[in-house]
Amino acid sequence: MSIFRDIPPTAGFPLSGREFAAAYRQRHAGDLLAQDFSDYLGVAVAAITCSGTAALYIICQSLKELSSKRTILLPSFICPLTALAVKRAGFDILLYDIGEKDFNGISQQVADICAGSDDIAAILVDHLAGIACDITRFSLTVREHGLLVIEDCAQSLGALYKGKKVGTLGDFSFFSLAAGKGLTMYEGGVLVANRPEHAALIAATMNRLIRQDSFVEFCRVMELLGYGLFYRPRLFWFVFTLPELWWTMRGDLVKALREDFEIDFPVHGVSGFRKAVCRGAFHRIESSIELQREKALRYSAALGGCAGLTIVQEAPGDRATYPYVTVVFDLPEQKKTALKVFSGSGLGVSRIYALALADYSYLRGIVPDMNSSKARMLAERTITLSTSPFLQEHDMEKTISLVKTIAR
Numbered sequence: 001m002s003i004f005r006d007i008p009p010t011a012g013f014p015l016s017g018r019e020f021a022a023a024y025r026q027r028h029a030g031d032l033l034a035q036d037f038s039d040y041l042g043v044a045v046a047a048i049t050c051s052g053t054a055a056l057y058i059i060c061q062s063l064k065e066l067s068s069k070r071t072i073l074l075p076s077f078i079c080p081l082t083a084l085a086v087k088r089a090g091f092d093i094l095l096y097d098i099g100e101k102d103f104n105g106i107s108q109q110v111a112d113i114c115a116g117s118d119d120i121a122a123i124l125v126d127h128l129a130g131i132a133c134d135i136t137r138f139s140l141t142v143r144e145h146g147l148l149v150i151e152d153c154a155q156s157l158g159a160l161y162k163g164k165k166v167g168t169l170g171d172f173s174f175f176s177l178a179a180g181k182g183l184t185m186y187e188g189g190v191l192v193a194n195r196p197e198h199a200a201l202i203a204a205t206m207n208r209l210i211r212q213d214s215f216v217e218f219c220r221v222m223e224l225l226g227y228g229l230f231y232r233p234r235l236f237w238f239v240f241t242l243p244e245l246w247w248t249m250r251g252d253l254v255k256a257l258r259e260d261f262e263i264d265f266p267v268h269g270v271s272g273f274r275k276a277v278c279r280g281a282f283h284r285i286e287s288s289i290e291l292q293r294e295k296a297l298r299y300s301a302a303l304g305g306c307a308g309l310t311i312v313q314e315a316p317g318d319r320a321t322y323p324y325v326t327v328v329f330d331l332p333e334q335k336k337t338a339l340k341v342f343s344g345s346g347l348g349v350s351r352i353y354a355l356a357l358a359d360y361s362y363l364r365g366i367v368p369d370m371n372s373s374k375a376r377m378l379a380e381r382t383i384t385l386s387t388s389p390f391l392q393e394h395d396m397e398k399t400i401s402l403v404k405t406i407a408r
C-alpha cells in the first residue's frame with residue numbers, strides 16, 4: 001500500500017472531469033438548484049448561498065425583522081463559524097450544553113436559560129454527524145418563550161427525524177455544500193425558510209447583503225476543479241494530511257483541523273457553473289446515504305458492544321446519514337492513543353472539533369464561558385471514522401481491530 005494512500009475523513013462526493021464538462025454545458029440552468037432543494041426537502045423557500053455560514057448570517061439578519069430580541073442560543077459543541085455568523089449579524093450568544101455521549105441538548109438547561117432571560121430570539125439546534133437532533137425535547141420551552149428555531153443541517157442533508165427530513169422541522173434551516181460534506185460546490189450553502197410568509201423577507205435580505213464578487217467566485221471555481229482532481233486516495237494526502245501534519249507538529253490544533261475562521265467571511269453570489277456541478281450530482285444523494293449507512297452500521301455492529309467506548313447513533317425511527325461515525329472513548333488517554341496509532345495510517349480516522357465552542361481563543365468576547373462541561377468531555381474523548389466511498393472492507397477491518405485494542 002502506498003504511504004500516500006489516504007481516505008478522506010468524511011463522505012464527500014468525488015467529482016469527475018466528465019461531470020465538470022456536463023456542468024459547464026448546463027451552467028445556464030444552474031439557478032434551478034434552489035428548486036431541486038425545495039422539491040427534495042418539500043419546503044416553501046430554498047436559496048443557494050456561498051456557504052452554510054453565509055446562509056446562517058442571512059437568516060439571523062432576517063430574524064431582526066421578526067423579533068426585537070437580540071440573543072441566540074447555541075449548543076456548546078458546534079462549528080465555530082456558526083458563532084461568527086450569529087455575532088456578525090448583531091446577536092449575543094448564550095450556550096446550552098449537549099449530552100455526554102450524544103449531540104442532543106439538555107432540555108432542562110435550555111428551559112432554565114430561557115426562564116432567566118427575556119432577550120432570546122431563537123434557538124439553534126445542530127444535526128451533527130448526520131444524526132437528527134432530538135428537537136422535540138425543546139418544544140415546550142420554544143412554545144412558552146415564542147422562540148424561533150434554526151436547524152443547522154450542515155452535516156445532515158437527507159437525514160430523517162421521526163420520518164421527516166431535517167431542515168423542515170424548525171422555522172429556518174441551512175445546509176452546507178462545502179468540500180467533504182457530500183454534495184458539494186467546494187464552498188456553498190442552502191438557506192431554507194419553512195414558512196411561505198418568510199419568503200419575501202429572505203429575498204429582501206439576500207438582495208441587500210449578497211454582492212457579486214467575480215474574483216472570489218473565480219477562486220472558488222478553481223478550488224472546485226482542484227477538489228475534483230485531488231479528492232481521491234492517491235492525492236488527498238498532499239492537500240489535506242500534509243498541512244494537518246504541519247500544523248499539528250507546530251502545536252496548532254485549531255489550524256490543523258482548519259478551524260481558524262474569521263468573522264469577515266465572504267457573502268457573495270454563486271456562479272451557474274458551480275450550481276450546475278451540484279445539480280449534476282444531486283441524484284447521488286440517496287444512494288450515497290445508503291452506502292454511508294452500510295458502513296456506519298458495520299462499524300456500530302463491530303464496535304457498539306465494546307467496553308471503553310460509545311458509538312453515537314441515530315434514535316430508533318430516525319435515519320442518520322453518517323458522513324462519518326463518531327466514537328466517544330471513556331477516557332481522554334484513549335483518544336490520544338488513537339490519534340497516535342492512526343496517524344499516517346490513511347484510514348480516514350480523524351476528529352470533529354478541536355475544542356468546545358467556548359474554548360476557541362478567537363471566540364473570546366463572542367462566546368460566553370458557560371454550560372460547556374459535556375462539550376469539553378466530548379472534545380477530549382472523540383474520534384471519527386470515515387464512511388467515505390473510497391473506504392474498503394479491509395480498511396474497516398483494520399480500523400475496527402485497532403479501535404478495539406485501544407478501547408480495552
Ligand SMILES: Cc1ncc(COP(=O)(O)O)c(C=O)c1O
Nearest residue numbers: 051052053079081154176177178
Ligand atoms: C455543523 C456545522 N455548522 C456550520 C458549518 C458551516 O458551514 P460552511 O462551511 O458551509 O460555511 C459547518 C461546516 O463545517 C458545520 O459542520
